[in-house]
Amino acid sequence: MHKGKGMKFVGDSRITAERKPNIPKDYSEYPGRTEAFWPNFLLKEWLVGAVFLVGFLCLTAAHPAPLEGIADPTTAGYIPLPDWYFLFLYQFLKYEFASGPYFVIGAIIAPGLAFGGLLLAPFLDNRPGRKVSQRPIAVSLMLLGMASVFWLTYEAAEHVDWEQRAEENTPELPTEVEIDEDHPGYEVYQNNSCIQCHGESLEGGAAAPPLTDIDHTVDEIKDIAQNGIGDMPPGQFEGTDEELQQLAEFIVEVNESGE
């Protein structure tokens, strides 16, 4: 570094006033054709990046990110699974020699040795030769590690029925409907047999589906109340036409409030 009196600076700063030429680092000891990064190589990189991005966007458009139902700690029998890149650890911890009393081996010692070895690889494999043939031990340990990770991941994923999991756990927006119990229609609903099967807040029951989240019109509901539908027998409604109208309007209003 240049030091001492006689140096010229820009103003009172520490920036030297002498302009230095912009000389890139020299790669001439490497054989062959070096290329300037700017702009030649960057343009090519840009093209490759664009192709990569298009492929990636096609993936995201073709496969929307999955979402299951809202977390519910009371869900019975849910089998937890981590993301795919943790499957190998998840599988490893299932083996007898790595779980229960041997948990410390499975969760700490074995992964600690593997990842510690990876972290310290430059010091464990510290001779100058870089070629694969010059470092048989390091390379075979790495191949062994890779084979184990692939195999464990395969073992963990093989038994999982991914499609079934997705089907059983589709996201459903929990609808919150408002039941206006002062509505004249609610009284009709109570006084007829509807409430016995469809529930106090239209939530459904063992014998009948919920009456929320349906898209029947007033006239259709009037017809169903009188003539039945599917497993629902006809003649459930007994009352005046006016009451029938109030009942149907009440059910439609509840459904609209949930949207």
Next chain:
Amino acid sequence: MLQKLYDWVDERVDITPLWRDIADHEVPEHVNPAHHFSAFVYCFGGLTFFVTVIQILSGMFLTMYYVPDIENAWRSVYYLQTEVAHGQIVRGMHHWGASVVIVMLFLHTLRVFFQGAYKKPRELNWMVGVLLFFIMLGLGLTGYLLPWDNKAYFATQVTLEIAEKVPFIGEATKTLMAGDPNIVGAQTLTRFFAIHVFFLPAALFALMAVHFILIRKQGISGPL
């Protein structure tokens, strides 16, 4: 005109060394896929960086809708996924990007390993790289909980149980991560959110900066 602007700034702040490191350097033949197709293996580090940028940008847009509390987290994700224009694409990019970045990191690590590029003088950069790998795994682990669906909830419960069983520090670690020794709930979600969007990205940026500065200082490893 541009040259004048450059000179004006350069006179005052001496940006030439910086510009040289960022843009005005040479690409030797052995890493250039235009000359040797097999040199595509040198692209994996750059692709990792590219996907990381995608993660950062899509993540920033996700936080415009995401609400980190147990009442609204799932609902906000559901809303983004079903109602918001292009919300599905933004979430899809972040979701699939999280997997692609692991694949790219893995390939990059293999390239460096099998070429023996971690040997003297690049030991430090290799260790920085392994730490980067851990940070990425941590981001994946914490991000998995955020949608607050069943798979998120139950997988995190298992993770925390594993952490708890570690001798001596297990229980303290679990409490630190979950916010409570027993409950996986509101505190857990906010902690994972904070770790996912503040703590780990900060560490990621710092380590990536060190990684890139070291690469520039040392240059890429020579041909085998």
